[in-house]
Every structure is written in structure tokens, then in C-alpha cells.
Amino acid sequence: MKVVKFGGSSVANAEQVSKIIDIVTADADRRIVVVSAPGKRSSGDTKVTDLLIKLADTVLAGGDYEEQLLAVVARYAEIQRDLQLSEAVVQTIEADLRGRIETRGANNLQFMDTMKAAGEDNSAKVIAEAFTKKGFPAKYINPGEAGMLLSDEFGNAEVLPESYGKLASLKDETDIVVFPGFFGCTKAGEVATFPRGGSDITGAILAAAVKADVYENFTDVDSVYAMDPRIVPGAPAIELMTYREMRELAYAGFGVFHDEAIVPAVRANIPICIKNTNRPSAPGTLIAPKRSYAERVVVGISSAAGFCAIYIDKYMMNREVGFGRRVLQILEDEDISFEHTPSGIDNLSVILQSAELPAHKEQRVVERLHTELKPDAVTVEHGLALLMVVGEGMHYTVGMAARATTALFEAGVNIEMINQGASEISIMFGVKEADRQKAVQALGKAYFG
Numbered sequence: 001m002k003v004v005k006f007g008g009s010s011v012a013n014a015e016q017v018s019k020i021i022d023i024v025t026a027d028a029d030r031r032i033v034v035v036s037a038p039g040k041r042s043s044g045d046t047k048v049t050d051l052l053i054k055l056a057d058t059v060l061a062g063g064d065y066e067e068q069l070l071a072v073v074a075r076y077a078e079i080q081r082d083l084q085l086s087e088a089v090v091q092t093i094e095a096d097l098r099g100r101i102e103t104r105g106a107n108n109l110q111f112m113d114t115m116k117a118a119g120e121d122n123s124a125k126v127i128a129e130a131f132t133k134k135g136f137p138a139k140y141i142n143p144g145e146a147g148m149l150l151s152d153e154f155g156n157a158e159v160l161p162e163s164y165g166k167l168a169s170l171k172d173e174t175d176i177v178v179f180p181g182f183f184g185c186t187k188a189g190e191v192a193t194f195p196r197g198g199s200d201i202t203g204a205i206l207a208a209a210v211k212a213d214v215y216e217n218f219t220d221v222d223s224v225y226a227m228d229p230r231i232v233p234g235a236p237a238i239e240l241m242t243y244r245e246m247r248e249l250a251y252a253g254f255g256v257f258h259d260e261a262i263v264p265a266v267r268a269n270i271p272i273c274i275k276n277t278n279r280p281s282a283p284g285t286l287i288a289p290k291r292s293y294a295e296r297v298v299v300g301i302s303s304a305a306g307f308c309a310i311y312i313d314k315y316m317m318n319r320e321v322g323f324g325r326r327v328l329q330i331l332e333d334e335d336i337s338f339e340h341t342p343s344g345i346d347n348l349s350v351i352l353q354s355a356e357l358p359a360h361k362e363q364r365v366v367e368r369l370h371t372e373l374k375p376d377a378v379t380v381e382h383g384l385a386l387l388m389v390v391g392e393g394m395h396y397t398v399g400m401a402a403r404a405t406t407a408l409f410e411a412g413v414n415i416e417m418i419n420q421g422a423s424e425i426s427i428m429f430g431v432k433e434a435d436r437q438k439a440v441q442a443l444g445k446a447y448f449g
């Protein structure tokens with residue numbers, strides 16, 4: 001059994017919905033379909049979820065919301081018309097939206113979630129109807145009724161563990177299941193949503209609950225690429241990578257897929273396949289628990305700007321018990337999250353996201369480091385980018401670091417920091433932000449030719 005999730009661009013209009021029907025019905029294993037709310041039809045367009053948020057804001061402010069409500073209805077009406085579905089579908093959607101507004105309670109956050117959820121909920125109803133009209137019996141499933149139980153952190157809810165057992169029975173449905181992404185309900189029966197982009201989470205939960213063989217995540221790119229194609233045009237596609245590789249690449253800037261969103265599938269060891277709704281024949285990218293690293297030692301190179309480093313020097317630091325703890329305590333006191341701590345004999349550096357160290361905090365941290373740790377020097381360097389060379393085979397292959405450092409040397413890029421630390425599957429380099437593009441291109445050439 002496959003759980004198949006389609007994102008906003010895959011449900012944006014009738015043409016896209018028709019592609020979904022073709023994709024799902026081409027493979028009898030595709031039994032559970034998770035859908036987002038209609039997304040942008042073109043670059044200047046607005047996602048239905050954003051229309052709904054504006055509508056909810058107007059309602060909360062006591063304004064005239066009629067036009068905004070009709071704009072949401074119009075998105076579904078366009079799909080209904082183009083797919084020649086019954087007009088009753090649109091009437092039901094309009095009544096549903098009005099009902100959500102009229103029955104709103106005192107909790108504004110909860111109301112906002114009820115409104116946001118309308119996007120996916122109505123999308124699933126229309127798409128189930130579209131399947132049935134084409135002769136493929138399909139059933140809309142209401143997440144609350146099916147047992148998608150969430151915490152009551154509105155707008156940022158988490159799945160409750162008992163959901164998995166309840167949702168497992170979806171595998172016994174005989175019709176194609178069309179399940180709205182992004183929301184569920186609390187134990188008190190109120191609608192709650194995951195964070196934005198949360199339909200990926202719904203798909204991962206259902207895949208884990210029904211113990212799917214694979215979780216297919218359809219989007220609008222053919223695959224994940226080994227490097228950002230905007231930096232390295234023609235970067236090779238990644239056909240297979242492991243969960244760990246995905247996690248490391250996503251950490252430094254791989255944006256195609258939200259790694260945290262698929263945690264339930266990862267925990268249940270279910271392979272995830274990223275595919276393109278517009279070109280389903282492309283193999284896509286498979287993310288699996290294991291791969292044979294011999295075929296491709298390095299899988300990808302990611303990079304992200306926006307980091308800074310605090311360098312602390314003190315002669316004989318290695319003999320001083322508690323030094324590292326006290327440095328990190330100062331950061332903790334300031335509520336600063338740190339990323340890495342590469343260290344030497346007499347020095348320790350702490351790499352942070354620049355946003356964690358605004359000027360006022362930087363001043364306090366540096367002062368405290370001086371007074372409490374009596375170092376020889378403390379310097380802060382801003383404007384760093386991190387590059388990650390990632391691959392399960394790195395640990396076993398001789399000369400991987402040499403290849404990178406040679407490439408960076410030849411490109412005239414100064415390496416500010418190298419960290420191979422605990423992770424056996426990546427090497428991290430810190431370079432000046434201005435060198436980032438050049439560095440990724442040089443590394444790309446060294447590893448992928």
C-alpha cells in the first residue's frame with residue numbers, strides 16, 4: 001500500500017486535479033490520497049490557505065468579509081466547473097465556510113485553525129467527487145472522525161500517539177481514501193492545525209499508521225538535486241538517499257522537502273519518494289533507511305548563509321575543568337541556541353545562527369566571557385556560510401576531505417572552519433558568505449565532475 005500526498009500546486013486547478021486522478025489510478029497500491037488546499041496557479045496568485053487567513057482576520061476584526069469569502073469559494077467553483085462536477089459541491093463549500101464563521105467560539109486561535117482547515121477539507125471533498133465522477137469510487141474522510149487526534153496548540157499542533165492505532169483502520173477501506181492534510185481535532189473535538197506546510201505531516205502519520213510500503217510525496221520538481229540548481233545549473237538529480245543524508249542536507253539549506261515534517265514516516269522506517277505531479281514518469285528521489293554507499297560516496301552539497309562564530313582563546317584551556325560548560329551556560333542564560341563547537345587545545349569556537357546573536361546579546365556574552373572565563377582573547381566573526389558535503393560513504397573513503405580542501409584552495413576560498421565531528425556522513429566547512437557560491441561550485445566540480 002502507498003500513501004500519496006499532493007501539495008498545493010498539485011491541486012491548484014482542474015488540470016492538476018485531473019493529473020492526480022491519473023497518477024493515483026495508474027497504480028492500484030495508491031489507496032490513500034492526502035491533499036493540500038489549492039495553491040498558487042501562477043507566480044502572482046494567492047494560496048487558498050492565505051486567502052482563508054485574511055478572511056479569518058477580517059471576521060475577527062468585525063469587518064465586511066463577504067468579498068473575501070466569495071474569493072475562496074471562487075477557487076473551488078473554478079475546479080468544479082472545469083471538471084464538470086455538480087454545482088451542489090460549491091454550494092456545500094459556501095455553506096461550510098459560512099457555518100465555520102457563524103459558529104465561532106471565544107478562542108480566536110481556535111477559530112483561525114477552523115478557517116485554515118477549510119482549505120484542505122474542501123479540497124478533499126472536491127477531489128473525492130472528481131474521482132467518483134471519473135468512475136473511480138473514492139471517499140472523503142474527515143480527520144477528526146477517523147481519529148487524527150492533535151494537541152490543542154492551535155496553529156502548531158502535534159499528533160497524539162493514540163491517533164496511530166485509530167487511523168490504522170483506513171487500510172481496510174475499499175474505496176480510494178481522500179484525506180485532507182494539515183489538520184485534525186483535539187480531544188475536546190475542536191479543529192486544530194499543524195504548522196504551515198503541515199500536509200506533509202498528515203501524509204507521514206497516515207503512512208506510519210497503515211504501515212505503508214512507501215510514502216509518495218508529489219510536488220512540482222522532478223527530484224531533489226545534489227546541489228542548489230540556482231547555484232549549480234545542471235546539478236545531478238539524487239535518485240536515492242538515506243534519512244540521515246536528507247537530514248544533514250536539509251540542515252544547511254535543502255528546501256525541497258521539510259525534513260521535520262516526515263518524522264513519523266522515518267520512525268516507522270517507511271521509504272519516502274519525492275515525485276513530480278507534472279512528470280510522474282520521472283523516477284523522483286527515494287529517501288530510504290539505507291543505501292549502498294559504494295555507488296555514490298557523496299550524495300549532495302548544501303550551503304546556507306547567516307551564521308557567525310565566537311572564537312575563545314586561552315592558554316592551557318585543555319587543563320581547565322568546566323570551561324566548555326561555563327561558555328555554554330552563558331549562552332543558555334541568554335537563551336541562545338548554538339549549532340556547533342569545533343575546538344582545539346587552547347581554543348574553542350561556537351558557531352551560531354546570526355539571528356541568535358543580535359548586537360545587544362553579543363555585547364553581554366562577550367563581556368561575561370571576559371569576566372567569568374578570563375580568556376586571552378574573544379573574537380566574534382559575522383557573515384559566515386556553512387557548506388555541507390554529505391554522503392554515507394564519506395567515512396569509508398580515503399581522501400574525501402583532501403578533495404574538498406584542494407578544490408577550495410584552487411578556487412581561492414579561505415576555509416574559516418572545518419568540522420567533521422561526530423557525524424560520520426558529512427564534512428562541514430565555514431567560509432565567508434561572499435565565497436559561498438564559488439565554494440559550492442568548486443566542491444560540486446570536485447565531487448561530481
Ligand code: ASP
Pocket residue numbers: 007008036037047049050119181182195196197198199200
Ligand atoms: N495549506 C497549508 C499551507 O499552505 C498546508 C500545506 O499545504 O501543507 O501551509
